[in-house]
Structures are given as C-alpha cells and as structure tokens.
Amino acid sequence: MARPITFDRTQVLQQAIQLFWLQGYSGTSVKNLVDATGLQPGSLYAAFGDKRGIFLAALDTYFNTMKLSLFGLLHNDKAPNERLTDFFNHLLQESSCDPDRKGCLLINTLSEIPVQDAEINSRLQTMFAEVELELKQILIECKNLGQLSEHQDPELLAKFLLSGIFGLRLFNKTQPDTASLKAIIDQLLSTIHLNQD
C-alpha cells in the first residue's frame, strides 16, 4: 500500500555507532552520518527524528549488544569470582586490542555530555545501574560462598568496581599500556580479596 523502506535500520545504526564511538556526539556531523550510511538527510530524519534521535537509537543498540556479550561472561557455571575476573580480563583485552582506543561508548558519552542534559544522562544512569546490579549480584554470590570478607558490602563494592571501570577506560586514553592496565585490574580485584588468575 506504500513504498517500502529500502535500507536496513540496524545496519544504519551500526554505522552510526561506529561514528559516535570514534568521534563522539558533537564531533559527528549529520554530513558524516549521511556519508557513512549513504542515506540522505531526509531519510535519516524520517527514520529517527533528528540527530539526537539517531544518537539515542545508536546508544540503545550499543547497550543491547554489550549486554549480550556481558551476559555470556557473567552468567555461566563458573565460580562467581572466576566470572568476575573473566569480566575484567575481557575489559582488558577490549582496551588493548582496539587500535583506535575508542573505549566504551557509554562511558565516552557520560564524559562528553553535560550533566544538564537530563534525557541522555538518565538513560546512561539506567544502563550503568544495570551493570552495577550485575556486579552486585556476583559479589553477593561470592559472599555466600565465603569468597568475600564478611565486613564487605556488595552494594558499595559494586559501585567501587563500576568506578574502577570508569577509571580504567580513561586511564587507557593517557597510558595505553597493557601491563599497567593489568596491574590496575589486579589491584582493583585484590581489594575485595578474591583470587585472580
């Protein structure tokens, strides 16, 4: 009954993610998006509303794919402390393998977007809360298995680790040195008195 859409929405979003990831939100122009996707401005605006709409959609897509990859690491039959170290080793590999040192789109966005921007920041807050919750649940498991000191609070410890992840990501921008990153992660995990690899 009407002309069908010709482009693949998720593929367009992947290209958008790549741009925003590499250049940031304000560093990426609509022209950049037009060039990368091959879509004309009008089509982009029809599909996503405006530049911000494209970004928000890209952010959601990024988070969903991230969740999928994290889920495999955090939910399996390994011991909880092992899953935690796996998680951080994954982080380490991600950081050391990417020549562009793009880091994490969510954390980049947290850095770039002013606190005044409530719409974007509340989305980020929700996303980070999910990560924090995952960490907390693993830490609770650890505690139940006696792998965690009695006086440690999983709730606060999860925040500590989240903050640690933020730090790692930024540190990698100044000193992209795998050995240092590894040392920081070891120290981070040693805090909570778990064995690491």
Place this chain on the structure above:
Amino acid sequence: MARPITFDRTQVLQQAIQLFWLQGYSGTSVKNLVDATGLQPGSLYAAFGDKRGIFLAALDTYFNTMKLSLFGLLHNDKAPNERLTDFFNHLLQESSCDPDRKGCLLINTLSEIPVQDAEINSRLQTMFAEVELELKQILIECKNLGQLSEHQDPELLAKFLLSGIFGLRLFNKTQPDTASLKAIIDQLLSTIHLNQD
C-alpha cells in the same frame, strides 16, 4: 612607544577556564568567550592566536593553580599516609561541593578530546604524569615508614590511584552521592593497606 594592552590576561583566562570547565572545549564557542570576557574577537586572536590557543592557555593556568592547591596538601609535616587521605578527602569535598559538578578540567579534557589530537593529549599526559609522580613519592615515603606492604609497588600503585581518581570523577557524574564517593575512596585506600581517617 605603542598602545598598551588594556585587559588583564590572567583575568580573561580565568573566565575562559570557567567556560571550558562548564561546557567543554567544543561546547564553548568564540562568541561565548567574547561575551564572557568583553573582548572582541580580534583582541582574543591577537592575544592567543586562535580558539585552541585560548584553550591551551586556560588549561595551563588551570593546572598551575591546581598544583598550588595540591602542593599544600601533599607537602607538609604530616605523615605521608595522612597526606594521602587528606588529598582524597579534598577530592571528595570538591566533588560534593560543586553544584555544577564540573569535575576536573584536565579529566574532562581527557574525556572529550579524541586520542588523535596529539598536541592536547601530550600536554595532558605531562600533567597527569606530574600528579602520578607526586602520588608515587608519597607512596615511597609510606613504604619507607613501613606503612605499605612489602610486596606493593609504589609505581604501579600510583597508577592505580590515578585511575581511581579518573573513576571517581566520572562516577560523580552519574551518582553525585557523597556517601558512595566516600565509600569508594575508603575502598581505594584500603587496597594499599593504609589507615584512613
């Protein structure tokens, strides 16, 4: 022999710092700077070259005043571990007291500017290296006094703390909760087995 400059360079830089601090580099336009300083574009360009020049000058000024305030905290007759906790408590206060949550201009810049920008990033690297060195020296003092475990390396530990500071600053953007910040700092310092306040 020639018309003298009428404006106060350091005062102009203070106003520039405030803008870049609050809005970031790309978020601050030359018009913003013109409005805030009262100087015309031509005067700004005569004094600083271009927008980037203004930013670099502001960055340097910011770092110098920061060093002055840090020096008082890190170099006095208190015990080294006490100076370290003082330093982090200062960080805590700074974060919890600023309603704009501007964070630290250096860390904001590290976040915002792409790694490809060698000029700005090499400056940042130098600045952070100075902070890292300060931390390391205090940790060495601690070790000499037996306040630090024998198997801990001050060099790596300094990196760990620097990364921790990065993390704190970002964490404060998502969860501006003083109690959480305090808990993170405690955990951070407990890692290195020092007494805190």
Place this chain on the structure above:
DNA sequence: GCTTTTATTGAACACTTGTTCAATAATAAT
C-alpha cells in the same frame, strides 16, 4: 605636533551546522 607602533573595534568572511520540504519515485490496493 608629528610619526611610529601597537591595541582595539566590529563588520564581514567562508564554512559548517542541523533541519526542512516540495518534488519525485516506488509500492500496494482498487
């Protein structure tokens, strides 16, 4: 008081930004 030197002015520049919209094209239903 004239000249030299330099600071200041502010309009103007070329360019990029995000966004819109009438024209056109492509499908499905009648």
Place this chain on the structure above:
DNA sequence: ATTATTATTGAACAAGTGTTCAATAAAAGC
C-alpha cells in the same frame, strides 16, 4: 491503469562556527 500512501531525493535554509582585516584609537619617542 488509477489512486493512495509512503519512502527517497537533494537542494535550500537559517543560524552558528572560527577567523580575518581594514579602519580606528591610544600611547611613546622624536
């Protein structure tokens, strides 16, 4: 085939970007 509906095109827009520069103003030396 005609019509209705919607996707696509791409030129155009207004506003904002960083930057320049000839004109003007102010001081100091002769």
